[in-house]
Amino acid sequence: MRLFYDNDGCTKTQPEKLSYSSYMQGKLIVFEGTEGSGKTTQIQLLYQWFRCWTDRVALTREPGGTPLGQKLRQILLADSSIRGMTELLLYESDRAHHVEELIKPQLASGTIVLCDRFTDSTVAYQGYGRGLSLRKIEQLNEMATSGLQSDLTLWLDLDVEVGLFRTRQRGPSDRMEQADLEFHRRVYRGFAQLAKEQDRIIRVDASGSQSLVQAHIQTIITEYLTKWQII
Ligand code: T5A
Numbered sequence: 001m002r003l004f005y006d007n008d009g010c011t012k013t014q015p016e017k018l019s020y021s022s023y024m025q026g027k028l029i030v031f032e033g034t035e036g037s038g039k040t041t042q043i044q045l046l047y048q049w050f051r052c053w054t055d056r057v058a059l060t061r062e063p064g065g066t067p068l069g070q071k072l073r074q075i076l077l078a079d080s081s082i083r084g085m086t087e088l089l090l091y092e093s094d095r096a097h098h099v100e101e102l103i104k105p106q107l108a109s110g111t112i113v114l115c116d117r118f119t120d121s122t123v124a125y126q127g128y129g130r131g132l133s134l135r136k137i138e139q140l141n142e143m144a145t146s147g148l149q150s151d152l153t154l155w156l157d158l159d160v161e162v163g164l165f166r167t168r169q170r171g172p173s174d175r176m177e178q179a180d181l182e183f184h185r186r187v188y189r190g191f192a193q194l195a196k197e198q199d200r201i202i203r204v205d206a207s208g209s210q211s212l213v214q215a216h217i218q219t220i221i222t223e224y225l226t227k228w229q230i231i
Contacts, residue, residue: 026056026107027228028148029221030118033156034188035177036163036170037206038213042156043116045214046221050112058106061116063094066101077174088126088140095119096144104148112230118150120194120201125176128190129183152224154217155195156206160184 031039043059050057064073072094076082082090095118106113119141127134164184167177195201202220206213225231 024110026109026111026113027151027224027230028103028107028113028115028118029224030115030120030150030153031156032117032120032124032153032191032201033158033206034124034160034163034184034191036166037156037158038166038210039116039156041210042154042206042213042217043114045210046217047114049214049218050114054112056110057112057114058102059114059116060098060102062098062118062121063091065094065098065103065115068097069094077176080175082175084126084130084132087130088122088132088137091122091126092140092144095122095141099145099148104146115150118153119145120153120155120191123194124187124190128193129179129187150200151228152221153198153201154220155191155201155203156213157191157195157203158206160188162207 031043047059127137
């Protein structure tokens, strides 16, 4: 299927064919990747694409998808006294609250939830990046989500240095972005390993232009919506 943009950001993907009428359970679609890989840009474009034909879609993020999460996000991205286990538990606290307060109720109402980062970020950053136990992270992820996993995760694969360059062009770096290059390379290896192990993770080449990457994402999403019999 060819996808191309209208001036209003909607695509000519025959939205009249996209119908949810018989659809009851929502889906959780997650965007993952290293710093500056374009997740936020792409998830927002995808949200606009969904909004062209349905209002049963929600856009959220971790950390910071709830009012409490916003406060945790500020601490996590700015407080330089935070160390490994504290960092891990704060991300998991944000997630437990987010899943309970927002994600699960939205899924239960049949909404497609688009989430900027989720459990794989903790494996990649706190596990591969910080070197904390992968087994403990798996247990904490399980506890924080009550076993909820994404239905589909798009891993935006971009060279780590290109991504960091993009974020630095944008403005001052946050606490996580300031970590050394080797840390970010370990995080990258974490995502690559997860993508090898898990069928729910699809790699997306994020090195192209914003519109090229978005067109690729829309193609993948359309395939999955068809497979899930949503369209
Ligand atoms: N974290 C998070 C953990 O350590 N453990 C966890 O469990 C969780 C959930 C979150 C931080 O927390 C860490 C990971 C993060 O360090 P954040 O601000 O949400 O902090 O960090 P990011 O998710 O990395 O957000 P960024 O904004 O830094 O990166 P994005 O979202 O990947 O990239 P985006 O879209 O903002 O784009 C970055 C810049 O590149 C440009 C954009 O215009 C922007 O200026 N850009 C492009 N330029 C050229 N070509 C393209 N195709 C482009 N796409 C975007």
